[in-house]
Amino acid sequence: MTTKLRIWRIQLFSAFSALRFLFPLAICLVPVGARADGCFVMPPFVWDKHRDINEPTQKAILVHDGRQEDLLLQVKYGGPVNDFGWLIPTPTLPTVQPASMECFYELSRYTQQIWERGYETHAGAGSFNGAASHGTPEPVKVIEIKTVGEYQIAVLSAQTAGSLQAWLGTNHFSFPRHQAEAIESYVKRQWYFVAVRIHLGDADAGASGSPKPAATSSSVRATRKQLAQGELHPLHLHFQTVRCVFPLKISSVNGRPSEVQVYVLAPEGLLEKRLWEKQRTKAGRIGRPSNQALRYAQVTGRELPCCARQLPSLRAGTWWLSKDTWTFKPAEMQDLIFEPIIPMLREELAGNAGYDAACELLQCGPVAEGVLRTALESPNANTRVATAAAIVRASNNVKLLRPAADRLNDSLPEVRLLAENAMLRLYFLGEATAGYTPRLLQMLAEEPPASRMIALEILINLGAAIPRAEVLSFFRVPEPDAVFLAYGYLRTRGLTCDEAAPLMKNASPYARSLGLNFLKQTRSTRAIELAMPLLRDRDPAVRATAQKVLQSLTAQSFPLKYPEKWERWWAANKDHFKPNEDL
Numbered sequence: 001m002t003t004k005l006r007i008w009r010i011q012l013f014s015a016f017s018a019l020r021f022l023f024p025l026a027i028c029l030v031p032v033g034a035r036a037d038g039c040f041v042m043p044p045f046v047w048d049k050h051r052d053i054n055e056p057t058q059k060a061i062l063v064h065d066g067r068q069e070d071l072l073l074q075v076k077y078g079g080p081v082n083d084f085g086w087l088i089p090t091p092t093l094p095t096v097q098p099a100s101m102e103c104f105y106e107l108s109r110y111t112q113q114i115w116e117r118g119y120e121t122h123a124g125a126g127s128f129n130g131a132a133s134h135g136t137p138e139p140v141k142v143i144e145i146k147t148v149g150e151y152q153i154a155v156l157s158a159q160t161a162g163s164l165q166a167w168l169g170t171n172h173f174s175f176p177r178h179q180a181e182a183i184e185s186y187v188k189r190q191w192y193f194v195a196v197r198i199h200l201g202d203a204d205a206g207a208s209g210s211p212k213p214a215a216t217s218s219s220v221r222a223t224r225k226q227l228a229q230g231e232l233h234p235l236h237l238h239f240q241t242v243r244c245v246f247p248l249k250i251s252s253v254n255g256r257p258s259e260v261q262v263y264v265l266a267p268e269g270l271l272e273k274r275l276w277e278k279q280r281t282k283a284g285r286i287g288r289p290s291n292q293a294l295r296y297a298q299v300t301g302r303e304l305p306c307c308a309r310q311l312p313s314l315r316a317g318t319w320w321l322s323k324d325t326w327t328f329k330p331a332e333m334q335d336l337i338f339e340p341i342i343p344m345l346r347e348e349l350a351g352n353a354g355y356d357a358a359c360e361l362l363q364c365g366p367v368a369e370g371v372l373r374t375a376l377e378s379p380n381a382n383t384r385v386a387t388a389a390a391i392v393r394a395s396n397n398v399k400l401l402r403p404a405a406d407r408l409n410d411s412l413p414e415v416r417l418l419a420e421n422a423m424l425r426l427y428f429l430g431e432a433t434a435g436y437t438p439r440l441l442q443m444l445a446e447e448p449p450a451s452r453m454i455a456l457e458i459l460i461n462l463g464a465a466i467p468r469a470e471v472l473s474f475f476r477v478p479e480p481d482a483v484f485l486a487y488g489y490l491r492t493r494g495l496t497c498d499e500a501a502p503l504m505k506n507a508s509p510y511a512r513s514l515g516l517n518f519l520k521q522t523r524s525t526r527a528i529e530l531a532m533p534l535l536r537d538r539d540p541a542v543r544a545t546a547q548k549v550l551q552s553l554t555a556q557s558f559p560l561k562y563p564e565k566w567e568r569w570w571a572a573n574k575d576h577f578k579p580n581e582d583l
Contacts, residue, residue: 052108056261064244076230085173086196089186098149099236102306140167244338252333270338354386388418478507509539535563
């Protein structure tokens, strides 16, 4: 963590430095008549329907209010329509009704537009096959059978996995016997099951209440196409549950990867911890910007009118919306449990995922600010470092930057460095930083060069009284930005040749060239003495600059490749030569 933060800190400071020095240059270069009436033109938004609607094997909308869940579920299946079978577990007894694809269309458009198509997708397939199987039935309670749009559904409860498998076999669902574990976990928790197949016109009901599959005919072509494209109308399941859940484990029965897209709406931000960890692993985001993080938006029924019509709970209040799309291998398929994001991420701050957790918390807005401010004062070192790094790297929130900047006296050098960057960020945002003057002066005398440069930058712009010796010490620092900053400050305060002498021995060619140009303006014998050795400088550009400066100061012209001629001339004339002020 320490090494990564130091590397990042240098990069951030370089970016600030570039902006600082380019800005006045840009002012000089812009024509006087130029006005601030130009702008970047954003291309018109074009909805990529295929990515969110036709590609995912499964897509779902979960609306959870803390007591109950509405699950809109849609699948994609490319086999014969009369082979289609679908089993959906729910933690409590569900009600089932048809839903509209308009909800998925609306959320797809909305999230693509506000999040700029920030998700990757991978095609997959995952449904039950419908080949008939046989077994000895064991007790299965058929609670309800009804037709829901193009589907016929049966709501079931089972005493054992074996009895459910037998019922499925009797009713023309193909369920591999070696996959019993996938449903056993649901049976043990006393979940219910919704068994679904396509309704193909009039068909006699089976002995156990499930319809027999009808033969494929031309009348089902449209249904087949919609099902294969993932556009056959979804099912709307409503059930009681204190935890927001998506039953994914059951999909492992198919033995194939499945792409799952989930929209979650809840009164507070919800997060599936394993999805978040999977996201971090995929993006390799540890210590990097939060550009692949889960995204959140706050919405109301006004932004999502189609969803509000289908899901009445959305008509009132503000809801947190998240979206995630993943391809799961069968071995990875476990039920997705979405939990309140803030307490979950607060616990992660102290661990290896602390930086990523802090970046996620920044997306949660004012509701997470108190958690982040408290984390900056945590006795846990990793929590303080991770939180300060995220705030400085990814936030312009003054309410968070200021407490981060207040850590200037933290016991950890990493936190102090981040506090300095927070203070610099406040300065560039136009916020008051005069209260930090005593600490800035202390930094100027005690901290490493990069931190001293931050202190000098802010002190200069605050108009504070700065010890001259401290500013002159920057002439020995090989960082061009630091040299330029100190030079600019001292140049207007009577800089002398002897004070500028360290520039001629600075390791940076830029510093040596800057010193030569200062000597050219002084027109003194001392300036000639300091410039003469640089005719033999290891850098050709510095040697050329030294020649031009000496030509200006002495009115002499010797070839650059013969520095000894300059040296002999100076040895013969230095005792009586006076630079010509008119040259």
